[in-house]
Amino acid sequence: MSGFEQLxxxxxxxxxxxxxxxxLIDSVPDLAAAVDRMLLEMGRPAAGIAAVRQWVGNGxxxxxxxxxxxxxxxxxxxxxxxEHGLQIFMRAYGESHERxxxxxxxxxxxxxxxxxxVEMALxxxxxxxxxxxxxxxxxxxxxxxxxxxxxxxxxxxxxxxxLLHVMRLAGVEPDDALFVGDSRSDVQAAKAAGVxxxxxxxxxxxxxxxxEELPALVIDDLRALLPVASLQPLS
Numbered sequence: 068m069s070g071f072e073q074l075x076x077x078x079x080x081x082x083x084x085x086x087x088x089x090x091l092i093d094s095v096p097d098l099a100a101a102v103d104r105m106l107l108e109m110g111r112p113a114a115g116i117a118a119v120r121q122w123v124g125n126g127x128x129x130x131x132x133x134x135x136x137x138x139x140x141x142x143x144x145x146x147x148x149x150e151h152g153l154q155i156f157m158r159a160y161g162e163s164h165e166r167x168x169x170x171x172x173x174x175x176x177x178x179x180x181x182x183x184x185v186e187m188a189l190x191x192x193x194x195x196x197x198x199x200x201x202x203x204x205x206x207x208x209x210x211x212x213x214x215x216x217x218x219x220x221x222x223x224x225x226x227x228x229x230l231l232h233v234m235r236l237a238g239v240e241p242d243d244a245l246f247v248g249d250s251r252s253d254v255q256a257a258k259a260a261g262v263x264x265x266x267x268x269x270x271x272x273x274x275x276x277x278x279e280e281l282p283a284l285v286i287d288d289l290r291a292l293l294p295v296a297s298l299q300p301l302s
Contacts, residue, residue: 069291069292069293069294069295070284070286070292070293071292071293071294072294073284074245074263074265074283074284079183080185080243080244080245081185081186081237081239081243081244082185082186082187082188082243082244082245083180083185083186083187083188083244083245083246083247084187084188084189084230084233084244084246084247084262085187085188085189085190085211085246085247085248086189086190086224086246086247086248086249086253086270087189087191087193087198087201088123088124088270088271089123089124089248089249089250089267089269089270089271089272090170090247090249090267090270091189091205091207092168092169092170092201092205093167093168093170094123094164094167094201095116095119095120095123095271096166096167097160097163097164097165097166097167098123098130098160099114099115099116099118099119099120100159100163100166101156101159101160102114102130102131102134102156104155104159105134105152105155105156105159106134106135106152108155109135109148109151109155114137118134118137119134120271120274121139121271121273121274122139122273123271124192124250124252124271124272125192125223126192126194126223127156127157127160127193127194127217128149128153129141130156131149131152131153131156132144132149132152134152134156135148135149157194160197161196164200164201164204167201167204167205169205169207170269170289171288172288172289172290173207173289174206174207175290175293176289176290176292176293177210178210179293179297180210181210186237186239187210187211187212188211188212188213188214188215188233188237189202189211189213189214189215190215190224190229190230190233190246190256191215191216191217192216192217192223192224192252193217194216194217194218195214195216195218195219196216197216198216199214202214213233213236215229215232220232223252224252224253224255224256225251225252225253225255225256225259226256227256227257227259227260229256230244230256230257230260230262231260234260234262241260241261241262242261244262244263245263245264245265246260246262246264246265247264247265247267247292248264248265248266248267249266249267249269249270249271250270250271250272250273250277251272251273251275251277251279253266254266254277254280254281254282255280257282263283263284264282264283264284265282265283265284265285265286265292266280266282266284266285266286267285267286267287267289268285268286268287269287
């Protein structure tokens with residue numbers, strides 16, 4: 068039984084909202100490069116990909132703060148240093164996304180949903196200035212009618228504001244919507260918005276299994292949402 072059949076019985080959702088980093092794309096190599104450049108410019112040792120993979124998911128300002136203290140708990144960071152570090156990070160990250168890739172199954176799933184007439188939206192905590200160019204570079208931007216970045220609205224996930232905003236724009240009730248993500252922020256935002264959530268096992272959840280957040284469904288590949296008959300050919 069496909070994921071959609073498990074969650075929506077004999078129908079499809081009218082709206083599917085997706086997270087970006089850790090859900091549709093693996094961006095950690097580029098994020099880690101920008102973090103390490105920031106740290107080195109500030110006279111600190113580089114963090115490396117493994118550490119950055121644990122820290123991403125709550126937006127650039129939080130990532131920078133975590134990198135500066137070397138831990139997911141970042142309340143002790145100096146505010147002036149954090150602001151300086153954010154400026155360096157934003158400049159460095161904006162220069163290149165050469166290491167970022169689309170996860171297997173993503174394009175197949177987006178294409179299938181488009182063919183079924185399902186509306187799609189992207190809701191990410193990544194700063195808006197990076198989102199459009201990155202979607203174009205990955206050649207997946209054409210699938211999304213609505214794109215919400217981490218600074219598009221005053222609130223970020225896990226606040227449900229962005230999900231509620233998109234549902235209002237789409238004219239869709241929570242029972243007819245789905246959110247797909249990889250982190251506790253995604254699951255918490257979906258639950259607060261009254262929307263079913265699918266959690267992906269391969270993403271960034273601060274080193275914890277996404278199943279611990281109790282999404283409605285946990286999958287290893289986006290294609291698990293689709294009917295078996297639609298899975299050929301794969302890309």
